[in-house]
Amino acid sequence: MPALLGVGFFLLMGAASLAALLRYSDLPTWLGYLQQPYLWRVVRFSLWQALLSSGISLLIAIPVASCLIHRQFFGRAALLQLFAVSMVVPTIVAILGLVVVYGRTGWLNQLIGVQIPLYGLVGILLAHVFFNMPLAVRFLLQGYDLIPSGQWRQASQLGFSRWASFRWIEWHYIKKVLPGAFVLIFMLCFSSFAVVLSLGGGPKFSTLEVAIYQALRFDFDLNKASFLALLQVSICTLFAVIVYRIAPVNRQDVSLIAVKGYALKDSFWAKLADSFALFCTFILVVPPFLAIFDPVFSPIFMDTLQSVALWKATLVSLQIAVPAALVSVLLGICFGVLARFCMARQYFAFLPSKIEHLGNMILMVPGLVIATGLFLTLRDLGWGFKSSYWIVVWVNAVMALPFVLRALIPVMYQQERRFRNVYVSLGIQSWSRWWLEWPLIRTSVAQAFGYALLLSLGDMGVIALFGSQGLVSLPLYLFQLIGSYKLEEGACVAVVLISLCLVLFYCSSRFIGGVRAHVKN
């Protein structure tokens, strides 16, 4: 029942913010917007680059994930931690990192004298792969976690090669994770805006999000903003529907918990494939990260660490991120519980995937639009101002929901399938189930919590809308510094932010997930 309430609350808030925006809409002018050729050019380009970005991210992620599962090597754990953080790197920091590596006077040019055309489609793709390939890897690894140990044992006994095991075992599980990951990354790239503007080279490469930003921040044209947001939602929904239609249903098998340690036959080709995967990682993801950490060696770094404002901002960030992550995980659990409640009942059997998609919908709407809509609603109810902190927390929580769901839902389904008969026959219900399942799902809860925490820590959009003197988060502080020419201090703050993310992610997987989780992920 609480689960239903949670999902209901989510729906209510979503509807409220949408309704507030729609109240300001004016249908006849919408037809006018639809006739602008530029708008359609933008839509076409957004689709194209998002398709490419998510496709490439996944193509690279598959061999990388397989390699990480099968091989132990020095720095593997560190790499995985780094992967977790990549998605929250503030765009401007990531862009500067990419520039240091691939730019005109960058490392690549200095080392081998090759200069790539960074500004244009190449730059956009590089940045998007940097942000999303690691994310895809982590989702794929979760798919791997669902492979029963018996299958690995059998593969080992039968002397499967890496390719055979991929073809006959891994692919079967990966292909269930792929569509969800694909849609998620597609949406992230479709609405990507700061990266596209900075590395795109000019307005030729633009996304719908720019138009939404302009409508809200410069023109305060709620009518136009709601139109564009709806257009974006429609396109993404259409895309998601198509993908899910052709995708295999995410049906979990009754399976045992994965235990690693079965060696497969190694071969030259397997080594080659793994080297390729690692090479891609070390070219695309690691150097920009190293570039971000570069300021550690500058003399300014220590001075920056000593500033009070920095630690105040850190505190504010935590004050926003921790509650947001809690809310997000709670919401995610509500969604999961409701989905599997439906799964067990014949009449509702069609619902679980719908519920899951409902949670993902949120990514299609820009955070700015949600926050604005929510604020307008609350303003009309008479408690606009005092609630701004909670709006920031709430919007951050719902923006992280798709990631939380990706992490939670598969495992929750799996437990349901394993234990349903036991539960029914023994009459075990609600809370008692939690105690039983906790050791089995805590890894996933930890990961979900970690994602939500990191996303809220790195949030720039919503906090910028509601920030004030007392509410300056780390990313906002970073932008203040850069905005006042203090680039190097800004770079140092970015290092602090990213280190904080790493530490918190480690802590959440360690304390919520338990020791085993830490070893595995």
Place this chain on the structure above:
Amino acid sequence: MNSFSLTTLFSTSLVSLGLALSPFALAKDTLNVYTYDSFSSDWGPGPKIKANFEKECDCEVNFVALDSSGGILSRAQLEGKSSKADVLLGLDLNLMEAAKKSGLLGQHGVDTSAVTIAGGWSDKTFVPFDQGHFAFIYNSETLPNPPTSLQEVVDNQNLRVIYQDPRTSTPGLGLLLWMKSVYGDEAADAWERLASHTVTVTKGWSDAYSLFLKGEADVVLSYTTSPAYHVVAEGEDKYKAAPASEGLYPQIEVAAMMENAPHPVLAKRFMQFILQPGFQSTVATGNWMLPVIKLDEKLPAAFDSALKPAKNLVLPAKQVAQNRKAWIDEWLNATTQ
């Protein structure tokens, strides 16, 4: 004796409780000023202005930091008539008409005759608080032959240029108007020529300027006063503003008070204060822009080289407001060919 000490204890604790609560009992009025983040930050002019004004107003100043010029206005519009904002500080010349149209602003009643902006100042809603001009900044060590006019920036195909998107940033909009006032009806052709050697068009000033400092471009659109920052704060004098023989387009930042300001008297006083030395003396090395009145103390020498424009190009605010959309479309069409 015992009872006496108990009473003392009791009374002292009462007094200390009273002291602890006194900030609430004698709560001063708080003036809420919406501004952009780098203005209110610790190294910006904000903290000094807060201290200077609080000395004379017996009030408290609270800065609400938004992420951009556009953010200030949209926040006020978002909150509407029930906004707790008293003063909006940091709007751009080109946002004035849009801000007026929102119907949220009141008249300031400040005597602006001392304002030193070229052409004087007569607006009844807005008080200017700092000024400068848009200019292309270059590194004099890597670019020995800098452009001397806007036309050279546009036509020199070897010059790699970074500027900001006029849809998302005020400098970008500034360049749009600069181009319009120099090229008029031929602006579309000029944009096309500029596009062929533009490195990238960024979302905001910070992206553009950081890319430039990383060596990605020869020139970047910024302010005439930018080099002064590098000289004063970093002791670095290789960054220079390129002159433009056609004249420069001004950036004037303005403040306005809200019609429904919760503290109208304080807000009016603050509007007056904007043109006082207590405010103006903090502008140069806090916000890296020029003051709008004549100050007794001299600015740091670095500001002497902040270009005096050959001509002050400025389009009437009404015309800008009317044509902004059309001009942006023109830019879009020309640069996406």
